[in-house]
Every structure is written in structure tokens, then in C-alpha cells.
Amino acid sequence: MSDSATLEQPPQDAGERQPVTKKEITSNQPTWCPGCGDFSVLSIYYKLIQKRNIHHERVATVAGIGCSSRFPYFVQAHGAHYIHGRALSFASGLSISRPDLHVFTFGGDGDAFSIGGNHFIHTARKNIKMTYLVMDNFVYGLTKKQTSPTSPLGFKSKTDNWGALDRPINPMKLAISAGTTFVARTTHTNPKHMLEMMNAAMDHDGFSFIECLSECTEFFPGAFDASNPRKGGEFSLVPEDHDPTDEAAAYALASEDFPGRFGIFYSVQRPTKNALEAGVIDAAQGKFKGKQAPDVLQATFNKMK
């Protein structure tokens, strides 16, 4: 665990092996509804893996529960489909114990901000190294149209026939205030931009979070038309002069009315949990230079006599 291999390093044998093809990383046919925004995220994930030439064994794809969380089944690589809301905690255990892996976690708005809200805050605060992409569709899709934590006020669902009453969570503001060190926003209708964001997120040494608007054509069609130029909307990038290390400026961007801005809102360097724990290990092991586990334990037992 003290192995300090970083994610930026390509695997040593990369040179000898052929780059992965799309076919090699494609697994089962997705079960999503036709037109679902998640298809676009999946194809960009394939592209990212190819572009970065990550071999199968170097990547782990983790997800919780929800439509989008079916993700690992569609990727031909090591994957884990965990329980509802806790994918980040699972991925944290994996990330901290296996610094040699690229850990990508995928989920939806219910998984991230409702049942898993506490884990989102603490993964951000601890700055655990991984990329977390939330396919935000503003609705519970797998359970067929209940109000989600990001459903806008007035959204009519099966649990709010008269329109949603509860103030929605603003994922960007939540992420920034919780201490996320990389916060970006993109949408399924702009794959080029999405790839750019995922690429930057992957390069970030820390907890990188992307909110990706991903339309549920079945239960909330047209939710994101305002951000889609082909539907008469406007895709507005983060202003060129925005300083992504300025927390207050990032918070101001996140406070803009829907459809808001797209791009990197916030990006700062802060020691990762992974690095801090590795530092604790180095310091602790420094005192036992070269000693094997039985000798270290023996030293402790000698004090208990």
C-alpha cells in the first residue's frame, strides 16, 4: 500500500502491448432506453480509455445503484456494481489500498446526492483519488419517475403529482463547499466537451467530480433542452478569464440559473488522502528500517510482558 506508483505513469509494459481497441473494451449491450444520455457517457469513457491507452487490468469501474450505475456491465474491464449510494465508499477502499489503479466511479443523482450524500461530502473532504462522474437526469429513472434530489421545484413526478416541493441540491455548490479539489460540469449532448472534462479529471491528483447532464428521455424528456443549441438552447462555457483556483468565483458560477455554465469551475491541488496515508506509513516504517512484520510485532509484544 505504501507503493507510491502514481496514476499518471503508463504501465511499464504499455510499449510492448497493442493499444486497446474499442471492441476490446466493449462488453454487453447496454440496457438503457433508446435516446438515454448515458449512452453518450459510455462511448466517451471508451474513448478516454483508448486515448489514454489504459489496459484492462489498470482500470476499475465502480458504480452504485440506478440506471447509470449499470455502467460496469458494459465495460470490458474489472468492474464492481455495489449497493445504492455507497459506491464512493467502496471506491475509496479500493483507491487507498491500490494506488496503482485508475478508479472511476459512476452514478446518478439519487445515488450521489440523496442516499449517498454523506459519502459524497466525506470523499470530497478527504480528497480521495478517483474520478466521480454523476449522470444527473433530475429524476429517479430505474424506479420509474419519482422526485430526485436534483428535480427542479414544480417537477411533476409519481411522488409529487402536484410538482416537486423540496428545494433541489445544487451539485456544483455542494461539491465546492465540501472540499472537492476538481469540480467540472458537462452535458451528454456535447461529447467533445465531455471528453475534455474527463481527460482533465483523470489528470487531477485528487477527488475529481464531474456533473454530467444526462437526459432521461423516458421520464424527464427535454429537461436539458435549454443547454442544447440543437434544441434552441445555449451551451455556455465557463468564462475564459475564470480563475479555477478561486473558490468564491467558482461558487458564483455554480449559482447561475439553469442551464448555467459548462467547464472546469474549480481545480486546486491539496494533498490526497492516499498521499497523506502513504506519508503516515513511511514515517511509521522509517522507525523499523528493513524489519519484517514478525519482528515489528515482536517488538510490541516485548512491551506487553
Place this chain on the structure above:
Amino acid sequence: MSETTVLEANTGSNSQASDISEATIRIAGNSQDGIQSIGGFLARLAGRSEREVMTMMTIPSTISGGPSIFQVRLGSGEVLSPGDEADVLLAFYQHSYEDHVSNLRKGGILVYDSDHVEPREDWLTDYRHIGIAISSLTVEAIGGTGRDKGKNIFALGLLGRMFSLDATKLGRLINERFDGKGESVVKTAMDAFEAGYRYQSDDISDLYRLARGGADRANQVVMTGNEALGYGLIAAGVRFGAGYPITPWSDIMELLRRELPKYGGTFIQCEDEIASVSMAIGAGYGGQVAVTGSSGPGISLKTEAIGWAVMAEMPLVVIDVQRGGPSTGLPTNVEQSDLNIACYGGHGDSPRVVLATSDVEDCFYTAIEAVNIARKYNVPVFLLSDQAIATRIEAFNEPNLQTICQDISPDLGTVPSHKPYDLSSETGVSRHMPPGTRIEDGRYPVVTGLEHDEMGQPSASAEHHIAMTKKRRNKLKTLADELPKPEVYGPDSGEVLLVGWGSTKGPLREAVGKSGNNGLALSALHIKHINPFPNGLEAIFSRFKAIYVVEMNDGGVYGYGQLAGLLRSRFADARIEGINKTDALRWKVWEIIERVEARQAEIKATA
């Protein structure tokens, strides 16, 4: 020190001292008085003197202050329980005196701090009262600062003199304990100790001399159950853990957090119980055998994730240091009421392994066993401890760490192909290949909580659910075949078999040892592996007329406790009865014997 255990009197070089084989000393005061450290010193001295020791302490549930006790039983033979009755009670306050005198055997010695305690006339004949101005003598000894901070060490000196304990060894222990806190602290402690040890009184000087144990106890270590469990996990090769604070589990978490980095491992304190179990499972997915743990309510919170580990077949060790429940219950009392949640907690058919540890030494070895089962069978393993084992100190023979310590770091070697849920094996056991493993045929596994096919792709087909349910169940059947055959303690057949699990092992064995005296022949069976049960229990049960399952939990609506319920459902044997109690205190030997006798008399009367 009871009449039966007093050896020949006055045989030593000191004509005044009686040789004894064991003594139970109860120290009662307030938590800030350092009661625990007196007990700790005595326990460690016993460990260094080839003696057996077992202690018991109560932790006040208040944050600071409140009554606190420590009971230590020292013996040169096998010490199975912390002792029913004390031979000596050391009382610091009036409340300590009044609340604990009932725990002192009639004729026992009552040493009290005459600065705080007013003896009661009606008790003077039953107990031998010795009043010593412990508080003011301590203040006098350590320089008259007006504070009596060192009175625990003064009292340790008194006890040292009473029991002719090795003053040099005790002095060395005090030096070691306070070394690092500065010279003046060491000096103050030694002053207090010497003042106590040299206190002149014909009443207490060299009353008793404890016999030494055999040479087989020449090399002992002394620690609490929680410490033994934590170090057992480290010896087993565990290098990742995650947890959340809760009493009495927290000690293990703190130990692992502090110690694991020395071994290249880490322990993460999480935001909640669910994150803790999830992080541990995530590390398990990464190739570790990771540990999480908790007590009471925390275990309830972890159950959904544990169900995932059953379904996805991930190795995981879950420590449950049981306390009184349900809900927040009795956080600092002992109970054995988490057996059902360990075996069945969670939805669906979800077979998992459940082991229970019985004493401090057993904590060390059972931790290793739990890790090895989790690793071999890719299954969550519950390791049940309890508050009584967790906090008490025992001495045990030092394990050979060179041969016991394991390296279980993950193997990430390339494989030609891999099915995470291979159905071809009769045993049900398949391998987990963590990420990082290159699979040459290019077909990679998904681990999942959905019912699945052999590659981990979702499948709700009847065939898959039937086959996979069987696979998960068969792993436990395979394990049952490999478990050691349970052995009866005492006569191999007879009238009454006492059955127990966890920390009742010692008291049950002591009851068997004492039972011959009064015509009631008892045998005892300790069950360590509870899910699955080891094979061969029927054969044992068939050799006894009555089977009483003694547990620290409720007999429930139908009159038997949690282990008894599991045994009855397994063996459909109505002779299996429960002997239960819910006072949230450990079983005393006389309580067990009384309850068995009463039940036997009842049966006779109706026969």
C-alpha cells in the same frame, strides 16, 4: 483464597505468610482514581511471575467520573473466570464500600480509605476491616501538594505488601509505565508505591504468598481482549481496515489505526458505519482481506453491505464486540444478544460465517482463523467478541510470531481466463481476481450484488439463482467439513451437558470443575464455530440426558436463547433448553450451578 484453595499455611521463609494458590482482589473507587492502572500493574506482574491472571473492569458510561471497579484474579493454576467473590475488597469511598461489600466473601478482607469511609457496625463481624488513611498518607508521601493523585499507586504498594508480591518487579513496571512522562513523575509514583509498600501495620504485612505457576508459563504476554484481537488481525496479515467509533469496539480501531502503518497498512476512520464496511469491502475487492467492526447499533447499519459481500463473494472480516441491546442499549455492559444478527442479519438467503472468541488468548488466534476463512472462501466472516472479553486483561503464553505471522498480500499474476462465479466446483469455492490481474482471453469479471451468471453479468434466470444460491451455501458446507470436531469438557456422557459460546466458556468449565462436589455431574461443550456448526454435535448431544444452553441473552417468548434457538432449529431436539439471564453481567459460577440444580429438581418433581 477460599478454604479449599489455601495450601499449607506458614511453610515459607516468612513465618507469617500463608501460601495460597489464587486470590481475587476487587478495587472500587471512581474512574479518575486510576483504578484500572492498579489492576493493570497486578495483571502484568502476574504475567511476569508465571501466574495466570484474569481481570474484569467496568467502564462508567459517563464521560469522566463515576464509580469504577477493577477485579483481578491471580492464580497459579488455570484461571477460567474473573472470580465470583472477592477475597479482598479495596474501597476508596463510602459508595465503593457499600456497593461492593456484597461481592466480598464472608470473612474476606476489607481494606478501606479511612479518610473517606465510615465502616458500618453491622458488617464488622462478617468482614475483616482494615482502615488505612490512604488519601492523606499519599499526600504526605508525595510531597504534600494537597492532591491525592497517586493514591492508586500507594494502594498498589499496600496490596504488594499484603500478598508478598515482588516489590522489585512491581517497581520496574511502575518505572516502565511512567518512563517518558519525565523524571519527576516517575519519582512521585515510586514515592507513593514505596510509602504503600512500607506502610507499617501488623494487619496487612505479608499476609499471603501466591504460589508460582509451572515453568510452562515462563514466557507470557499480558493484554486485553481487544488488544489480542487487533494484534491477531495484524499477525494474520490484515493490512486494511475501516471503522467508526463505538464502545466497546473503538479500542480495536484505535489500535489498528496506530499500528497498521508500521506494517505498510492503513486503517481509515470513516463518516459512518456504512462507509466503513463499504471501504473494507472495496479494499477486499482490491485483493486485501480487510476488516471492519463495530458494536450493537453499528452492526445493524452494516448489514446491507455484508449482504453484498455474500452475493459478490468478497472476503471480509466483521468484528462485533457485543454489548447490551437492542438500540443504544447498555453500551458498557456485556451481553450475547448479537448472535442472530451475525447469523441472519440482512435480507435474502445470505450465508456467512460466524465465529465467537472465548477469552483473551482466543481473540488472538480466532482473529487469524477468521481472516483465513474469509480469504479461502471469499465470504464475510463475523467474529463475535463481547464487552467482558474486550476490556479484561489476561496473561497467556507468547505466540511464536515468526511462525504465526502471515503474508497475504494479493497475487496479481496474469491468468489465461477467469470466471468470478465458476459453477464447476463441487465445493462452491471460486477465486477472486482483483483488478490489476491481466486476463489473457480479454474477458473481465464484474463483481455484483445482482444475481448473476458465472462472469458476473446480471441474470434473473431461475437456473442461475438456483445454482448460485447453492454455490454460496455449499461453501459453508465445505467449511463445516473442515472444522475441528467439538470436544466435551468433563465426562463424555452423563446427566447434564452445558452448552455455551463466547465468554461463557470459562465459567462453564469452572462449573464443571466444581460440580463433582455436590453430587451434580456436569459436562460442558463450547461451540466456537456457530455458522456453520461443526459436524458431530448430534453424537455428543445423544450421550446426555439434559442439554442446557447457557447464554447472556433473553430466553425469549419460547424460553430459549439465541444459540439454543439455532441448535433447536438444526437438530429439532426438544431436550435443548435455555438457561438465560439479562442482568448484563457475566455468568458467575454459582449462578450457573444454582440454575441447573433448580431445573434438574423441577424435572425430577414432574417426572
